[in-house]
Amino acid sequence: MKKKVILVIIDGLGDLPIPELDHKTPLESANTPMLDMLASKGICGMNTTIAPGIPPGSDTAHLSLFGYDPKKYYTGRGIFEAAGLGIPLKPGDIAFRTNYATVKNGIVVDRRAGRINDDDNELAKVFTDLEFDGIIITYKPSVEHRGCLVLHGNGLSDKITSNDPKIEGNPPATIQALDNDADKTVQILSKLINEVETRLGILDFNKRRVAEDKLPANALLVRGASSAVNFPNFQKKYGLKGASCIAGGALYKGAATLAGMSVINVQGATGRVDSDLKAKVTASIQSLENDDFVFLHFKGADNEAHDGNFIGKTQFLERIDSVLEPLTGMENVVLAITGDHSTPCSLRDHSADPTPILIYFPNCRNDKVDTFSERSAISGGLGHLRGTDTINTIMGMANRTKKFGA
Amino acid sequence: MKKKVILVIIDGLGDLPIPELDHKTPLESANTPMLDMLASKGICGMNTTIAPGIPPGSDTAHLSLFGYDPKKYYTGRGIFEAAGLGIPLKPGDIAFRTNYATVKNGIVVDRRAGRINDDDNELAKVFTDLEFDGIIITYKPSVEHRGCLVLHGNGLSDKITSNDPKIEGNPPATIQALDNDADKTVQILSKLINEVETRLGILDFNKRRVAEDKLPANALLVRGASSAVNFPNFQKKYGLKGASCIAGGALYKGAATLAGMSVINVQGATGRVDSDLKAKVTASIQSLENDDFVFLHFKGADNEAHDGNFIGKTQFLERIDSVLEPLTGMENVVLAITGDHSTPCSLRDHSADPTPILIYFPNCRNDKVDTFSERSAISGGLGHLRGTDTINTIMGMANRTKKFGA
Numbered sequence: 001m002k003k004k005v006i007l008v009i010i011d012g013l014g015d016l017p018i019p020e021l022d023h024k025t026p027l028e029s030a031n032t033p034m035l036d037m038l039a040s041k042g043i044c045g046m047n048t049t050i051a052p053g054i055p056p057g058s059d060t061a062h063l064s065l066f067g068y069d070p071k072k073y074y075t076g077r078g079i080f081e082a083a084g085l086g087i088p089l090k091p092g093d094i095a096f097r098t099n100y101a102t103v104k105n106g107i108v109v110d111r112r113a114g115r116i117n118d119d120d121n122e123l124a125k126v127f128t129d130l131e132f133d134g135i136i137i138t139y140k141p142s143v144e145h146r147g148c149l150v151l152h153g154n155g156l157s158d159k160i161t162s163n164d165p166k167i168e169g170n171p172p173a174t175i176q177a178l179d180n181d182a183d184k185t186v187q188i189l190s191k192l193i194n195e196v197e198t199r200l201g202i203l204d205f206n207k208r209r210v211a212e213d214k215l216p217a218n219a220l221l222v223r224g225a226s227s228a229v230n231f232p233n234f235q236k237k238y239g240l241k242g243a244s245c246i247a248g249g250a251l252y253k254g255a256a257t258l259a260g261m262s263v264i265n266v267q268g269a270t271g272r273v274d275s276d277l278k279a280k281v282t283a284s285i286q287s288l289e290n291d292d293f294v295f296l297h298f299k300g301a302d303n304e305a306h307d308g309n310f311i312g313k314t315q316f317l318e319r320i321d322s323v324l325e326p327l328t329g330m331e332n333v334v335l336a337i338t339g340d341h342s343t344p345c346s347l348r349d350h351s352a353d354p355t356p357i358l359i360y361f362p363n364c365r366n367d368k369v370d371t372f373s374e375r376s377a378i379s380g381g382l383g384h385l386r387g388t389d390t391i392n393t394i395m396g397m398a399n400r401t402k403k404f405g406a
Numbered sequence: 407m408k409k410k411v412i413l414v415i416i417d418g419l420g421d422l423p424i425p426e427l428d429h430k431t432p433l434e435s436a437n438t439p440m441l442d443m444l445a446s447k448g449i450c451g452m453n454t455t456i457a458p459g460i461p462p463g464s465d466t467a468h469l470s471l472f473g474y475d476p477k478k479y480y481t482g483r484g485i486f487e488a489a490g491l492g493i494p495l496k497p498g499d500i501a502f503r504t505n506y507a508t509v510k511n512g513i514v515v516d517r518r519a520g521r522i523n524d525d526d527n528e529l530a531k532v533f534t535d536l537e538f539d540g541i542i543i544t545y546k547p548s549v550e551h552r553g554c555l556v557l558h559g560n561g562l563s564d565k566i567t568s569n570d571p572k573i574e575g576n577p578p579a580t581i582q583a584l585d586n587d588a589d590k591t592v593q594i595l596s597k598l599i600n601e602v603e604t605r606l607g608i609l610d611f612n613k614r615r616v617a618e619d620k621l622p623a624n625a626l627l628v629r630g631a632s633s634a635v636n637f638p639n640f641q642k643k644y645g646l647k648g649a650s651c652i653a654g655g656a657l658y659k660g661a662a663t664l665a666g667m668s669v670i671n672v673q674g675a676t677g678r679v680d681s682d683l684k685a686k687v688t689a690s691i692q693s694l695e696n697d698d699f700v701f702l703h704f705k706g707a708d709n710e711a712h713d714g715n716f717i718g719k720t721q722f723l724e725r726i727d728s729v730l731e732p733l734t735g736m737e738n739v740v741l742a743i744t745g746d747h748s749t750p751c752s753l754r755d756h757s758a759d760p761t762p763i764l765i766y767f768p769n770c771r772n773d774k775v776d777t778f779s780e781r782s783a784i785s786g787g788l789g790h791l792r793g794t795d796t797i798n799t800i801m802g803m804a805n806r807t808k809k810f811g812a
Binding site for chain 1 (some may be wrong): 647769770771772773776785786787789790791795797798799800801802803805807808809810811
C-alpha cells in the first residue's frame with residue numbers, strides 16, 4: 001500500500017563538536033526527547049546531499065533532496081529566486097538576483113543602497129514596460145534592496161558574468177559573455193541596466209532619499225544568472241496526489257515551485273528564528289489530509305549557525321523538537337527528518353560533513369540507534385546516503401518507487 | 407579557516423586475517439599505540455581507491471588518492487616512470503618502461519640481461535641522438551636493467567602492444583597497432599629498437615660481459631606504453647600554497663610530479679624496508695612550514711606483503727607507528743592516514759579489499775572507533791569512501807573544497 005510522506009528539513013542541521021558544549025554538537029547538546037524517540041523507533045543514517053567533501057549550497061542541496069541531480073539541473077541561484085517570488089518561467093528564460101545599489105562618481109559606495117526599508121513599490125515601477133529586441137522583462141521586488149529580474153525570450157544565455165564588484169569602493173564590473181552564444185544577453189542586459197538607471201536617476205523616491213540624507217538607489221547590480229530548465233514534475237515522478245511546501249524562506253519555496261509542488265503560505269512562518277514552528281506543523285497536518293507529500297522546512301538553526309551562535313542553534317533545535325509530536329504516530333505516513341547540509345557554528349558557513357537522517361513509520365526496519373545526532377546515526381541502518389539516494393529511499397519506503405525489472 | 411593537510415599513505419596497508427597471527431591481520435597484530443590513539447581521537451572509515459572488487463595498481467590508486475579519476479586519466483604505467491625519473495612530458499608524448507634483455511638465436515633467454523649491476527652509463531649512450539620521422543627520443547636509465555623511453559612529437563599513440571614475450575624461451579613479440587592511428591608509432595618504435603639493438607651489438611660493454619661469461623644486454627623490451635595527458639594542477643584545484651611529495655619509490659614521485667607537486671628527496675628514503683622513516687617524517691614537518699600539503703609515502707609494508715612476510719609487514723607497521731608522533735597535535739593541520747590498496751601476505755599481490763582510513767584534527771567529529779585496523783574502522787564515521795571521495799573528504803575537512811551552489 002502506498003504511504004503518504006512528510007519530509008522535514010532542518011536547515012544547517014549538522015555541526016562539529018564544540019568545546020564550550022563539552023565537545024558535543026548543538027544537536028547532541030540539545031534536549032530532544034521526540035527526535036530521540038523517533039530515532040529509537042525508526043531507521044537512521046547519514047545524508048550527504050551532494051558528494052563527500054563538497055559543501056552544498058542551500059539551492060543545490062534542495063534540488064538533490066527533491067530528486068534532481070544538481071550536476072544536471074543546477075544552473076544558478078536566479079531561477080530559485082524567481083520561482084520563490086512567483087514569476088512564471090519558461091525553459092530558456094534567464095533569471096537574476098538583483099540589488100539596488102548606490103554609485104557615486106562611478107564607484108559603488110553601498111551595494112545595498114542603505115538597505116532600503118521604505119515601501120519600494122515606487123522603485124519597482126522603473127521596470128515597467130521594458131522590452132529589448134523582443135526580450136520581455138519581468139521584475140519583482142523581494143525584501144529591502146533585493147529583487148529578481150527575468151529576461152523572457154529566445155536566444156538567451158546564462159553564461160555571463162555579473163556587474164557586482166563584490167567589494168565596495170570599486171566601480172560596477174563590466175558584464176561579459178563567457179561564450180559566443182551569450183553576446184546577445186550581454187547587450188540586452190547592458191541596455192536594460194542603462195535604461196533602469198536612467199529612470200532611477202529621475203525618480204522622486206530617490207530625490208526624497210537624498211533630501212533626507214539617505215543613500216539613493218541609483219544603480220542596479222545583477223548576479224546569479226541562471227537559465228530556466230525543464231524540471232520533471234515531482235508529483236508525477238513518485239505518483240503523488242498533491243505535494244505541498246511549507247517554508248518561510250523564499251529560496252525553499254522557489255525550489256519547491258520548480259519541482260511543481262504547491263506552496264502553502266503559513267502566517268507566522270518567517271524563515272527566521274522567530275518563525276511560528278507550531279503553525280507550520282499544524283499546516284503540514286492539514287495539507288497531509290489532501291496531499292500525499294509535504295515538505296516542511298525549518299530555517300532558524302542555519303541562521304544561528306551562520307552567526308556562530310551555538311546556544312541559539314541548540315535552543316532552536318529544542319524548539320523544533322517540542323512541536324514535532326503531531327507528526328508522529330500517523331498510520332500510513334512515512335516521516336523523514338534530516339538536514340540539507342551541516343553549518344558548523346565554528347565555521348559560520350556550510351560544510352561537507354554529512355547530516356543525520358531518521359525515517360520512521362509503523363513496522364519499519366528499526367535499528368539500534370536510540371538518539372538522533374551526527375555521531376549516533378553513523379551506525380544506523382540506512383548507512384551513508386548520497387545525493388538523490390535520500391528521496392528515493394524515503395519514497396521506496398512509502399512504496400512509491402517503480403520496480404526496475406520484472 | 408583553511409587548514410594544512412598531511413596525507414600519509416602506507417603502501418599495501420590492508421591485509422586478511424592470518425592463521426599464524428592468531429587470525430589477526432598484520433595491522434591488528436602490530437603494536438601501534440599512536441595509530442590507535444589517532445583513531446580514537448579522529449574519525450575513521452574504509453577506503454576503496456578504485457571500486458569495490460577491483461584490485462588497484464599502485465599507479466591508479468595514487469591517481470585516485472590525488473583526485474584524478476583513473477578511468478579518465480590513466481593511460482598506462484610509462485608516464486609515471488618518466489615523471490619519476492624527471493623526464494619532461496608534453497601531452498601526446500608516449501612513454502614506455504624498458505628492460506635490457508638477452509636474446510640468443512632469436513629467443514629471449516633472460517628478460518633482465520642477468521640483472522645488470524654494472525654502471526650502465528655506457529649502455530644508455532646507445533640512445534644518443536635518435537630521431538625518426540621528426541620524433542625525438544629520450545631515454546633515462548632506472549635501476550639494474552630497467553629504464554624509461556619517451557617518444558616526443560605529434561601523431562603518436564599508446565594503442566600498441568609490447569614486444570615483451572613475458573615468458574623466457576620465446577622470441578620477442580611483434581609490436582602491433584591496436585588501432586589505425588597507431589601505425590606510425592609502431593613503425594618508429596620498430597626502427598628505434600632496430601637501431602638500438604645494432605648499437606648494443608657493437609658495444610664494448612657487451613663484449614666485456616660476454617668475455618666474463620655474463621649475459622649481454624643485446625635486446626630492448628618495451629612495455630607500459632602510455633600517452634602523457636594534461637593533469638589539472640593539484641595545488642590549484644584545492645587552493646594550496648605548495649604541495650610536496652616525500653617518498654622513496656620512483657613511481658610515487660612520478661605520480662606526485664604528474665599532479666604538479668614538488669618532490670623532496672630525503673637522504674635515506676629508499677622506498678624499501680630499510681628506509682629512514684624518521685628522516686621522512688622530519689622532512690614532512692619541515693615542508694609543512696611552507697607548504698599547505700604534504701604527501702608522505704611509506705613503501706616497506708607492501709614489499710614485505712609481496713614477499714608473503716607477515717612478520718616483516720607487522721614489524722614495518724610498528725616502525726611506522728613509532729615515528730608518527732611529530733605529525734600529531736599540530737593546530738590547523740588535518741592529518742589523514744590510509745593505504746593505497748590491500749596487499750594480503752597470503753596472496754603476495756594487491757587485492758580489492760578496502761584499507762582503513764583515519765582523519766584527525768582538533769575538534770573533528772570523532773567516532774567510537776578506538777583502534778586503527780581493517781575491522782575496527784568499518785564502524786567509523788566516514789563510512790565507505792570510494793575513489794576520489796577520499797581526497798575530497800580530507801580537503802573538505804580542511805575547508806579547501808568549493809561550495810557547489812549558493
